[in-house]
Amino acid sequence: MINTIIFDLGAVLVDWNPHYLYRNLFPDEQEMKDFLANITTPEWNEEQDAGRPLQEGTELLVQQYPHHEANIRAFYGRWEEMLGGAIEGTVELFKQLKENGKYKIYALTNWSAETFPIALQRYDFLNWFDGIVVSGTEKMRKPNPAFYQLLLDRYNTKAEEALFIDDNLRNVLAAQKLGIKSIHFSSAEQLKAELENNFII
Structure with missing residues (x-):
C-alpha cells in the first residue's frame, strides 16, 4: 500500500539545463557540448551537489583549465540562467x-x-x-x-x-x-x- x-x-x-546559458556563450554548438562534456562535467557538478562549496569547485577547474576561466566561472556565476x-x-x-x-x-x-x-x-x-x-x-x-x-x-x-x-x-x-x-x-x-x-x- x-x-x-x-x-x-x-x-x-x-x-534545468546548462545549454540555456552556454548557448549564449559559445557561438558553436559542438564547442559548447565539448566544454560541458569534458570540463564542467556532470560528475564535477555532482561534487557541488554533494556539498563541496561552489567556489572551491570553481577554483579547482580554473586551475586545471585557465584558458576556459570565464566560461567556468559562468557556471555558478550565471547559474540562474540555466533554469x-x-x-x-x-x-x-x-x-x-x-x-x-x-x-x-x-x-x-x-x-x-x-x-x-x-x-x-x-x-x-x-x-x-x-x-x-x-x-x-x-x-x-x-x-x-x-x-x-x-x-x-x-x-x-x-x-x-x-x-x-x-x-x-x-x-x-x-x-x-x-x-x-x-x-x-x-x-x-x-x-x-x-x-x-x-x-x-
Whole structure:
C-alpha cells in the first residue's frame, strides 16, 4: 500500500539545463557540448551537489583549465540562467496527488545547498512538499543508499510504502535495491500513465 510519493526535482519538475546559458556563450554548438562534456562535467557538478562549496569547485577547474576561466566561472556565476520554467505537466500531476490527500509527498534532490534557495524563490510548488531533502545540505547524494534512507528515517516512512520518481536510471535502480517501488521518468504523459496503472491516481 503506497502512502508516500518521493519526487526528484531536476528534469522531473524543474527544467534545468546548462545549454540555456552556454548557448549564449559559445557561438558553436559542438564547442559548447565539448566544454560541458569534458570540463564542467556532470560528475564535477555532482561534487557541488554533494556539498563541496561552489567556489572551491570553481577554483579547482580554473586551475586545471585557465584558458576556459570565464566560461567556468559562468557556471555558478550565471547559474540562474540555466533554469527554465516548471515542467507543467508534472507539476499538474503533483497538484493532483497533493489534492488527493492520501499521500505524503517529499522531494529527494541532488542540488547544491548554495543554489537551491534560488529555486525555492522561483517555483511556488516547491512549498507544497511535506519535506525536501537536499544533497548539498546533507553532504551526500543519490545514488548513495544512505541518502534515501535518510529521507525514510526522517519522515518515518517505510521503503515498501513509498514510490520514487526520478529521470536518472542510476538513481531509480538504487531506490529499487532498497525496496522502494520506482518509476523511471521520461515525460509527464508517461508518468501519468504509470501512476494510473499503479492505481496511484
